[in-house]
Amino acid sequence: SPPDPFLLLQGLRFEVIPSRFKEKLDKAAFATPYGYAMETAKQKALEVAHRMHQKDLRAPDVVIGADTIVVSAFRVSDMEDTLGQQAQRRAAWPGAPLRAAARGICDPFPGLSVKLPRVTARAPLLSHRLSGREHSVFTGVAIVQCSSQDKELDTRVLQFYEETMVKFSELSEDLLWEYIHSGEPMDKAGGYGIQALGGMLVESVHGDFLNVVGFPLNHFCKQLMQLYPPPRPEDLQRGKHDSIPAVDAFEDLSNVDKGGPEPARRNAGSRPEKAEAGVARQATAEAEGNRTPETLCPFPTRLLKLINGFKVSKALFTACKLKVFDLLKDEAPQKAADIARKVDASVCGMERLLDACAALGLLEKSEQGYSNTEAANLYLASDGDYSLYSFITYSSEVTWNLFTHLELAVREGTNQHHRVLGKTAGDVFQDVPYRSPETQLQFMQAMHGLAKLNARHVATALDLSAFSSACDVGGCTGALAQELAREYPHLQVTVFDLPDTIELAARFQPTGPQAAQIRFAAGDFFRDPLPAADLYVLCQILHDWPDDKAHKILDRVAQSCKPGAGVLLVEMLLDEEKRQARGGLMQSPNMLLQMEGRERSPGEYQRLLEPHGFRQVQVARLGGFLDAMLATRVGP
Numbered sequence: 001s002p003p004d005p006f007l008l009l010q011g012l013r014f015e016v017i018p019s020r021f022k023e024k025l026d027k028a029a030f031a032t033p034y035g036y037a038m039e040t041a042k043q044k045a046l047e048v049a050h051r052m053h054q055k056d057l058r059a060p061d062v063v064i065g066a067d068t069i070v071v072s073a074f075r076v077s078d079m080e081d082t083l084g085q086q087a088q089r090r091a092a093w094p095g096a097p098l099r100a101a102a103r104g105i106c107d108p109f110p111g112l113s114v115k116l117p118r119v120t121a122r123a124p125l126l127s128h129r130l131s132g133r134e135h136s137v138f139t140g141v142a143i144v145q146c147s148s149q150d151k152e153l154d155t156r157v158l159q160f161y162e163e164t165m166v167k168f169s170e171l172s173e174d175l176l177w178e179y180i181h182s183g184e185p186m187d188k189a190g191g192y193g194i195q196a197l198g199g200m201l202v203e204s205v206h207g208d209f210l211n212v213v214g215f216p217l218n219h220f221c222k223q224l225m226q227l228y229p230p231p232r233p234e235d236l237q238r239g240k241h242d243s244i245p246a247v248d249a250f251e252d253l254s255n256v257d258k259g260g261p262e263p264a265r266r267n268a269g270s271r272p273e274k275a276e277a278g279v280a281r282q283a284t285a286e287a288e289g290n291r292t293p294e295t296l297c298p299f300p301t302r303l304l305k306l307i308n309g310f311k312v313s314k315a316l317f318t319a320c321k322l323k324v325f326d327l328l329k330d331e332a333p334q335k336a337a338d339i340a341r342k343v344d345a346s347v348c349g350m351e352r353l354l355d356a357c358a359a360l361g362l363l364e365k366s367e368q369g370y371s372n373t374e375a376a377n378l379y380l381a382s383d384g385d386y387s388l389y390s391f392i393t394y395s396s397e398v399t400w401n402l403f404t405h406l407e408l409a410v411r412e413g414t415n416q417h418h419r420v421l422g423k424t425a426g427d428v429f430q431d432v433p434y435r436s437p438e439t440q441l442q443f444m445q446a447m448h449g450l451a452k453l454n455a456r457h458v459a460t461a462l463d464l465s466a467f468s469s470a471c472d473v474g475g476c477t478g479a480l481a482q483e484l485a486r487e488y489p490h491l492q493v494t495v496f497d498l499p500d501t502i503e504l505a506a507r508f509q510p511t512g513p514q515a516a517q518i519r520f521a522a523g524d525f526f527r528d529p530l531p532a533a534d535l536y537v538l539c540q541i542l543h544d545w546p547d548d549k550a551h552k553i554l555d556r557v558a559q560s561c562k563p564g565a566g567v568l569l570v571e572m573l574l575d576e577e578k579r580q581a582r583g584g585l586m587q588s589p590n591m592l593l594q595m596e597g598r599e600r601s602p603g604e605y606q607r608l609l610e611p612h613g614f615r616q617v618q619v620a621r622l623g624g625f626l627d628a629m630l631a632t633r634v635g636p
């Protein structure tokens with residue numbers, strides 16, 4: 001089982017140093033509130049790191065910065081307002097898109113984050129806005145790892161954020177005034193303190209409670225464990241650490257040290273994975289004939305879900321292929337018989353498929369029939385800006401087939417493209433079957449859908465405003481280039497890819513004002529010089545290749561770079577120990593089956609980058625499909 005975060009915490013000694021960084025970043029410059037919070041957290045931490053380094057002439061080990069921001073939120077399904085009102089919201093958080101993908105546009109509570117007089121002045125507005133509604137609490141965290149070379153401070157930054165949704169009860173004006181007069185809202189992000197009196201205003205919390213208090217401890221521990229594998233319990237110093245504040249909630253944990261009950265037992269029922277570890281132990285006991293009435297094993301819900309996972313994927317793929325979600329998009333509910341007739345399917349078969357989709361939360365089922373959920377309208381119908389339809393088709397037709405050969409891939413240690421697409425020449429991207437316009441277009445459409453979902457997060461995760469030109473190496477349809485151009489209007493972006501990809505990319509050309517900032521260039525990144533730029537973007541490129549070929553690509557990039565130039569890696573980052581069940585670990589067998597490469601951790605990418613002179617690495621965990629790492633070319 002994964003290491004207990006609290007064991008890690010027991011080995012952690014820290015000092016609290018208030019940052020002198022002035023929190024005056026322009027909110028309008030950030031597309032998302034968490035982008036703002038992560039940047040503020042990073043600047044706070046860097047200020048402390050540099051000050052400590054100057055003062056002590058030695059780098060601190062790690063500096064942690066955090067910044068919490070509260071924004072109101074509404075779900076897309078709540079959006080009954082006009083475009084005009086959306087535009088007003090956009091003005092409140094200028095970087096926000098007019099219609100965001102999963103949750104609506106953010107609307108910061110102006111004035112709520114700092115001083116009481118402003119809160120007081122806005123009390124009626126506050127009650128109107130909070131009462132009975134949900135808002136989001138975002139904490140951006142930056143972990144700055146420091147080292148010193150030739151008296152120069154070198155830093156590597158890892159950023160992430162946590163979001164918690166909080167819903168307030170219907171609040172009366174009287175209650176609200178009483179709360180304000182208690183003085184508690186003063187200096188609190190959001191104007192309330194959930195851990196004290198403010199807790200009485202809160203009806204529900206969805207997500208990490210400690211994030212609302214001000215620090216997402218659980219997420220932090222997970223990130224920290226990726227950087228530093230936790231000490232073994234037997235190596236830990238027993239006894240109290242002065243630097244760890246005495247917090248009642250932690251007292252229980254001392255049981256671990258004092259030989260109390262094992263974590264799995266202690267948490268039985270609350271942590272399913274540990275309960276199932278219990279299942280395994282009990283199964284062994286059964287096999288040994290030790291079974292007693294008390295050892296009846298809990299139902300292995302999670303295991304059964306895993307066993308049936310492929311049925312879930314295939315039900316979704318089939319409903320997409322039959323265009324069920326297209327048929328129901330923005331329509332009134334329809335009966336199974338009508339849907340079956342329209343897509344030329346049997347009624348009894350369609351009924352089962354629709355019920356399965358409703359059970360999976362993809363459709364709503366009512367007396368009137370079946371209708372799309374908001375997510376189905378957005379992502380599963382084949383049109384629409386954020387449609388995943390092509391990715392689903394590719395997954396169903398290519399990836400699905402490849403996964404039927406997983407056993408062979410594991411035995412042979414090679415990809416299985418030849419078994420699905422026919423003879424291959426070693427480089428998947430140069431192979432004739434892949435290069436057939438149909439397969440290639442299908443692949444590009446799948447990449448385009450995914451890239452569009454990720455691109456905005458990538459473009460805003462790290463500050464790229466210092467760069468004036470970028471080259472998206474293996475940039476495919478230019479989806480990320482479009483978002484970079486939109487986010488940085490002075491940036492000129494070249495999309496560089498193989499000639500026939502560039503030819504097909506014409507079908508995805510941007511039409512908006514960004515079009516003038518983007519150009520396409522054909523070439524081979526193993527052979528040809530790369531277009532000149534001061535930022536090189538490698539989005540899902542290095543993961544396609546083994547280390548020797550990744551070095552060849554980075555060598556090409558380095559040859560084109562002057563000192564100060566940047567390389568932005570966008571990949572699904574694994575944790576250093578390869579233990580966390582993020583999508584990345586599922587992507588690992590996928591890469592084995594499909595490509596020559598593999599997913600890597602930030603440390604592994606850093607080791608690839610360093611020999612090419614790329615240092616000062618910043619890591620941004622984006623919480624979605626992909627993460628980002630920015631490194632700077634140093635030296636000649």
Ligand SMILES: C[S@@+](CC[C@H](N)C(=O)[O-])C[C@H]1O[C@@H](n2cnc3c(N)ncnc32)[C@H](O)[C@@H]1O
Pocket residue numbers: 429447448451473474475476477496497498501523524525526538539540541544
């Ligand atoms: C996994 S896709 C990533 C596409 C895009 N960066 C994204 O994230 O959506 C890999 C891309 O690298 C391109 N590629 C592969 N080999 C290449 C080569 N030798 N030279 C240039 N581009 C290449 C492919 O055509 C494809 O567009």
